[in-house]
Amino acid sequence: MARERNIGVIQGLRYQGGGPQTAWLLHRISGLGIVIFVTTHILASFLGGDIGQFLNDVYMSWWIQIFVVFCALFHGFNGLRITILDLWPKLIEYQREAIWVEWFVFLPVFGLAVIVIINTALGG
Amino acid sequence: MSTKSRSLPLNKRGMNFETLMWLFTRLSALAMYVLLLAGVIGALIMGARTQMNLADVLRWAFTSNVTHVQSTNVPDLEPWATPFWKVVASLFVFTATAHGLHGLLSVLDDYFAQPKVRVAFRVIITILLPVLTAIGIYVIWTS
Numbered sequence: 001m002a003r004e005r006n007i008g009v010i011q012g013l014r015y016q017g018g019g020p021q022t023a024w025l026l027h028r029i030s031g032l033g034i035v036i037f038v039t040t041h042i043l044a045s046f047l048g049g050d051i052g053q054f055l056n057d058v059y060m061s062w063w064i065q066i067f068v069v070f071c072a073l074f075h076g077f078n079g080l081r082i083t084i085l086d087l088w089p090k091l092i093e094y095q096r097e098a099i100w101v102e103w104f105v106f107l108p109v110f111g112l113a114v115i116v117i118i119n120t121a122l123g124g
Numbered sequence: 125m126s127t128k129s130r131s132l133p134l135n136k137r138g139m140n141f142e143t144l145m146w147l148f149t150r151l152s153a154l155a156m157y158v159l160l161l162a163g164v165i166g167a168l169i170m171g172a173r174t175q176m177n178l179a180d181v182l183r184w185a186f187t188s189n190v191t192h193v194q195s196t197n198v199p200d201l202e203p204w205a206t207p208f209w210k211v212v213a214s215l216f217v218f219t220a221t222a223h224g225l226h227g228l229l230s231v232l233d234d235y236f237a238q239p240k241v242r243v244a245f246r247v248i249i250t251i252l253l254p255v256l257t258a259i260g261i262y263v264i265w266t267s
Contacts, residue, residue, distance in 0.1 A: 028231055031224070031227050031228075031231070032228070032231065034224060035224045035225070035227070035228050038220060038221070038224060039256065042217075042256060042259055042260045042263065043259070045263050045267065046259050046262070046263050069182075072182075072186075076157075079153045080153065080157070082150070082153075083150045083153050083154060086150055087150060113178055116177070116178045117178070120179075
């Protein structure tokens with residue numbers, strides 16, 4: 001059942017998967033980020049008190065907000081791309097083009113969000 | 125050296141639990157899009173046309189429950205304090221935890237190949253899913 005894989009970390013990083021591999025890696029990182037954020041966020045509002053206040057203060061910091069918005073937006077857009085290509089498998093032929101389209105949509109939306117967050121953090 | 129395609133035609137593929145969860149991941153993604161659009165569109169209908177900033181939009185989109193959006197600039201929150209929006213928020217929490225915890229399991233499966241460890245992770249996540257969902261839904265309905 002379990003397969004032995006003799007691929008080290010260095011070898012794995014050297015694999016040149018291009019756009020799809022980058023999207024896969026970022027999807028994974030952003031997914032884990034969301035799991036950690038949502039779990040602690042639910043627990044913070046459930047527990048309340050000092051722990052809840054501490055966690056809420058952590059989420060108020062602008063760099064955490066940028067990270068969480070990155071996770072949510074990238075996971076959302078990339079997930080929509082995966083869903084569309086997987087449910088209509090004929091489109092998988094255009095996977096690379098789909099990833100380019102995805103970046104063209106993601107970057108302006110994320111860039112705007114970053115500007116808004118930094119402006120707010122600076123008291124704008 | 126020729127490599128033969130290993131993909132089977134649709135009607136010859138087996139359906140097992142993992143396949144169903146694969147499908148669930150895609151369908152729950154679409155469901156979450158519907159739920160978060162419902163939150164934002166609901167906020168717009170109920171008078172948020174000019175007051176929404178980025179943080180507000182995120183609060184309405186992700187769990188559009190009255191206690192989650194009370195700090196936003198929408199003047200009248202009364203229409204949001206209804207069971208309907210609590211059900212919408214609860215559905216969102218359920219889809220999000222199920223989607224997320226199954227995703228966590230697929231990530232863990234990629235790095236831990238020993239059968240015993242995999243079973244252990246499945247047990248932990250099977251326990252974590254109802255507990256986290258229950259805590260989230262409890263917060264929505266009581267706070």
